[in-house]
Amino acid sequence: MYKMYGDEFTELVNRNFTDNFGIQENSIEKNGFFSCQAAIIKSEAYNVLHFRSSFQTALEVNNFKDFNHTSFHFQLRGHSDANISGFKHALPLQQGDYNVMNCVDPISNFKFPEQPNYAYICVGVNPTHLSKLLEHCGMDWKNLADDIQFKRPFALLEKPRQFSMDIKSILGTIINPSIADSLKKCFLNSKVDELILLTLDDTLKTQNDGFNKILSKRDTASLYDLKQFLDTHYLESFTLSHLARQTGLNEFKLKKGFKLLFNYTVFGYIHYLRMQHGMNLLKEQELRVSEIATLLGYFSDASFSRAFKNHFGCKPTDLKINVIK
Structure with a gap:
């Protein structure tokens, strides 16, 4: 090779x-x-x-x-x-x-x-x-x-x-x-x-x-409502069963329908929103990396750093350094 x-x-x-x-x-x-x-x-x-x-x-x-x-x-x-x-x-x-x-x-x-x-x-x-x-x-x-x-x-x-x-x-x-x-x-x-x-x-x-194979118009409307809800509540903790009850859909329709409509899994979308929020907080330079990690639901700086690097291709500390420069 x-x-x-x-x-x-x-x-x-x-x-x-x-x-x-x-x-x-x-x-x-x-x-x-x-x-x-x-x-x-x-x-x-x-x-x-x-x-x-x-x-x-x-x-x-x-x-x-x-x-x-x-x-x-x-x-x-x-x-x-x-x-x-x-x-x-x-x-x-x-x-x-x-x-x-x-x-x-x-x-x-x-x-x-x-x-x-x-x-x-x-x-x-x-x-x-x-x-x-x-x-x-x-x-x-x-x-x-x-x-x-x-x-x-x-x-x-x-x-x-x-x-x-x-x-x-x-x-x-x-x-x-x-x-x-x-x-x-x-x-x-x-x-x-x-x-x-x-x-x-x-x-x-x-x-x-x-x-058309799995979603009715009512199902589709419920999933759009859920996405709008997650856009402002992505820092909260949810289970799939909780979100299924909230939308009135079974878990299969919730998982499959959300992916079909938005090209994200439910929790993949929540993860995306949290990563974007983390990026914005880092750019503002008002919070330490450890504080941002805690806010986003991570129990350690290391786990947040790994997730951030997988998503953006760089560590949060690298971004902080570049912004300061």
Whole structure:
């Protein structure tokens, strides 16, 4: 296995949001290990990374630091695994899979197994642009817009889904646009927005299939009420049976329905809210780490520090030092 660290990988996939529209090509080759090429389209609203490689041996990328973005990831060929800060579980993708991930101050570790002809397209969307786009899409997307606005990490699909032929066709048009250079920026802007909307439409169909199987309209309303309640009572202690009685749902519908609607487990959402509150308290610099740990329900500084690092990718003491600087 060949190991690469984030700074070296950044030289290959150097992508960001920029006012100056542009297209660039990067490559890196390690004889006997791998040969990688990256084509990158950059704009202020999005960037598109078309990554291709042939891996003669497995590649592991560690501590890759990226920027805040919503990632529309499409696996064209091959398979890989990703562990991204803010996400509890690994995010594997197989050939033909896609998923949508909101990445907040992400620090990632990637594993690329030995394989020929590996390829994916990742469309990183500026959260500001995506929020404005969702404003025109109605109440179905309000929760997603809120998650983006308040910088909440999420994977839109619990399990990756195979992308459609329509999506595949647009991906091909984006990476190989047959249009005059003077029109390319405007053309690609419209195609990326079309890709975003088609992808979201596909995820909505998947979610509605799941909702209709187990949730009535009354069940759905009860779960939205519960989420609103947790938004202001997340420091209190609850049991699943207590919350089930409060909502009038059985525990199965509570667990399954909450996950389907909000892409969090009930206690995963409470944990997320507590971590965000802890981050805000650390930035205010008015309480010691031990006091914050106690406030959030941890019995030791060490356990709070572990949970904080798993969520944000750094220890609370590191954040305090950086803020002071």
